Amino acid sequence: MKPILEVKDLSVTFQTFEGKVQALDQVSFDLFPGETLGIVGESGCGKSVTSLSIMRLIPDPPGKVEQGKILLDGKELLSYSPAQMRKVRGNRISMIFQEPMTSLSPVFTVKEQIAEVFRLHQNLSRKEAVRKSIEMLERVNIPDPAKAAGYYPHQMSGGMRQRVMIAMALACKPDILIADEPTTALDVTIQAQVIDQMKALQQEMGMSVLFITHDLGVIAHTAKRVIVMYVGRIFEQASAADLFAEPLHPYTRGLMESIPKTGAKLTGKQGDLQEIKGVVPSLLDLPQGCKFCERCPEKMDICAQKEPELIPVSPERSCRCWLYKKE
């Protein structure tokens, strides 16, 4: 099967007050039709920059795509004009933003905002667009959708707002949905409901999903394949089944150990929950060798000296760690 989206050697920098930071360093991955690919990693590892790059929404300046390719059905998005890109956004690729208020306006009602998507992309009359908006709200399980359609975003709960964002992102039946931390702000029960809803809609529409989160627990329930990122680099790439059966990278293992076990929250006992020691290094001051070596419990001499490549471990799996280098 051919990928619908290919990201190749993508590097993005930001000019900041203190100097230039490399937010993404040669990130490559494919997204296949109909699949859910998870991207996971601690705060600041480049998850949002990856998704914003695909949408061509990196603010330039201070951001700059230094090198790489982003191919949609084999066509280079990075060379598209702003007008071509506007057509791609919404028609082909939709995004649920990490900050709900990035895509929801406080001054328009929910139906006005969803109807706008229908009017822009499908040229519908106002009346028809409103009817379809209410239908969309029903699809994402908003109770009393006709009434809710008349609400302003601030009149809704966080969970409802998130559903509105999903309704808006799916209104034009995109081929690819990028969901950047779509449920982070929600409590666990609502989070599970919203995720189930997204999964059902994905199956119905057959779209591909790039699901971004810092929470491996959420990834386990959503993604077929997973990319683990750290300081702008891919550290491990595997099927979700392989990754959860046997995480290879010490960083991935650290992330796994910090997932609360089922039931732990309910009893209030966090048991053997462990955080990864140390902090993510500043992008302005990265260690010379492996970027994780200062926090790594399995550090070897070479780790501090030379950065490992992403090493293929099996046909479906790769890992950026010297432990897996076979001479």
Ligand SMILES: Nc1ncnc2c1ncn2[C@@H]1O[C@H](COP(=O)(O)OP(=O)(O)OP(=O)(O)O)[C@@H](O)[C@H]1O
């Ligand atoms: N507008 C910007 N200006 C300067 N630096 C930026 C900007 N946006 C991102 N960065 C840099 O890129 C890095 C990656 O940011 P990104 O938003 O992709 O992280 P993330 O993985 O999405 O984190 P989080 O889980 O907190 O959302 C940041 O650490 C920051 O240094």
Ligand SMILES: [Mg+2]
């Ligand atoms: Mg982010």
